[in-house]
Amino acid sequence: MNPTLIVLEVIGWIQAPLLWYLFKRYAKRNVLGELIAGAIFGVFFEVATEALWDYHFQITFYRDTPVGVLTGWMVMFTLVTFISEKLYCRVLRTDHIAPRDKRIFIFDLIAGTIVALPMETLGAKLGVWTYRTDLLKWDWNHLVPFFHMPYEVISGYCLVMLIAPTFVRYWEKSFE
Numbered sequence: 001m002n003p004t005l006i007v008l009e010v011i012g013w014i015q016a017p018l019l020w021y022l023f024k025r026y027a028k029r030n031v032l033g034e035l036i037a038g039a040i041f042g043v044f045f046e047v048a049t050e051a052l053w054d055y056h057f058q059i060t061f062y063r064d065t066p067v068g069v070l071t072g073w074m075v076m077f078t079l080v081t082f083i084s085e086k087l088y089c090r091v092l093r094t095d096h097i098a099p100r101d102k103r104i105f106i107f108d109l110i111a112g113t114i115v116a117l118p119m120e121t122l123g124a125k126l127g128v129w130t131y132r133t134d135l136l137k138w139d140w141n142h143l144v145p146f147f148h149m150p151y152e153v154i155s156g157y158c159l160v161m162l163i164a165p166t167f168v169r170y171w172e173k174s175f176e
Contacts (some may be wrong), residue, residue, distance in 0.1 A: 001058065008128055009057045012068020015075050023078075033172030034078040040171070041164045042073025052136055053129045072123070076115055081165045081172075084111035105162060112161030117154055121147045 016035055023031040046065045057066035084107040088097055097104055123129060131138070138150040 002056075002127065004126060005056055005128070008126060009059065009066065009068050012057065012066065012071050013059075015068075016071040019075050019078060023082075029082075030176055031078050031082070031172075033175040034081055034168050035074045036175035037168040037171040038074040038077030038164075039070060041077060041167055042070045045073065045160070046070065052132050054132065055129045056127055066128075069123075069128070072119060076119055077164055077168045079115045080108065080111045080161065081168050083114060084108045084165060087111060104166075108161045108165040109158050112157050112165070113154060116157040116161070117144070117147055117149070120153055120157070121149055124149070 016039075020031055020035060023029045043062075046069065047062055050063050050065055055064045055066050055069065057068050059068070060066050061070060084104065085097060087110060088104055088107040089095060091107070092103070124131065133140070136152070138152045140150055142151055143149060144151060144154055
């Protein structure tokens with residue numbers, strides 16, 4: 001196995017507990033609920049779309065879907081909700097999200113793009129997965145500048161960010 005993939009798989013295993021520790025220690029915030037809710041959404045997404053990617057890690061939880069990718073979803077949704085809430089509060093000059101305020105979706109889209117696009121790009125470029133382009137039919141002729149990823153990737157993440165952060169926010173306290 002490729003040594004880079006071995007290192008990335010180890011990072012995959014430790015990224016969620018490390019993020020929990022860093023938030024607990026430095027932000028004085030318990031993000032265990034966000035991590036668990038992110039895992040639930042990540043399992044759903046990976047099982048639903050498993051045929052669209054070929055993964056290259058060794059330790060899997062469903063077919064060839066690796067545990068390290070699941071922890072990536074956990075980290076991603078924790079960071080997206082955190083950054084989105086911080087942006088919301090800063091831009092709207094408030095100290096909390098107003099209940100049922102639909103403007104949070106805009107901040108979820110922004111935070112989702114900030115967090116997810118680099119994570120997706122790194123995972124793909126470092127060989128964690130290969131896209132099943134025969135099934136996806138993505139347009140590799142028109143790419144997001146700098147990232148060199150199809151616009152379908154950013155569009156897909158925007159659609160995911162319309163539901164996943166809301167799910168994480170709703171369920172996070174239930175898991176803490």
